[in-house]
Amino acid sequence: MSARLHFRPMNGWNFSSDLAAYLPVLMVCVMAVGFAAINIVASLLLGPKAAGAVKGMSYESGMDPIGTTHKRFNVRFYILAMTFLLFDIEIIFLYPWALAFTKLEPGSAEAGLFLARISFFVGTSVIAYVYAWKKGVFRFD
Numbered sequence: 001m002s003a004r005l006h007f008r009p010m011n012g013w014n015f016s017s018d019l020a021a022y023l024p025v026l027m028v029c030v031m032a033v034g035f036a037a038i039n040i041v042a043s044l045l046l047g048p049k050a051a052g053a054v055k056g057m058s059y060e061s062g063m064d065p066i067g068t069t070h071k072r073f074n075v076r077f078y079i080l081a082m083t084f085l086l087f088d089i090e091i092i093f094l095y096p097w098a099l100a101f102t103k104l105e106p107g108s109a110e111a112g113l114f115l116a117r118i119s120f121f122v123g124t125s126v127i128a129y130v131y132a133w134k135k136g137v138f139r140f141d
Contacts (some may be wrong), residue, residue, distance in 0.1 A: 079137045083129060090125050094118070 057064075097118050104111040132138065 042086070076137045076140075079132055083132050083137065085126055086128060090122065093121065 097114070101111070101114050101118075104114060
């Protein structure tokens with residue numbers, strides 16, 4: 001006679017059926033990793049292996065490169081890119097905030113807190129923009 005233990009949680013949670021709902025997600029992840037691995041292996045096996053001076057040359061829009069390709073970029077380009085990302089992320093956060101803010105009762109304490117938080121967020125973004133402007137990030141002369 002064998003004794004079997006059955007786990008039955010108190011709140012009716014069924015472990016096997018709840019995890020089975022994630023099986024399609026797991027299958028998509030496995031397929032994505034498998035697809036990437038197959039493409040990498042296939043390109044290594046089937047791709048051309050001939051190397052030469054022209055193949056190792058830097059590509060400059062169809063033109064032969066002049067001089068070295070290891071030039072230093074000014075840090076302003078990176079700061080400009082980070083400023084662009086900052087405002088992109090700000091817009092992404094502003095949309096759901098605006099949707100939630102319209103659901104609040106006007107003049108309530110919660111609406112004031114919502115407004116104060118987004119004002120701080122936008123204010124710090126504007127301060128970063130003004131700082132970058134004063135440092136000459138947007139001047140390309």
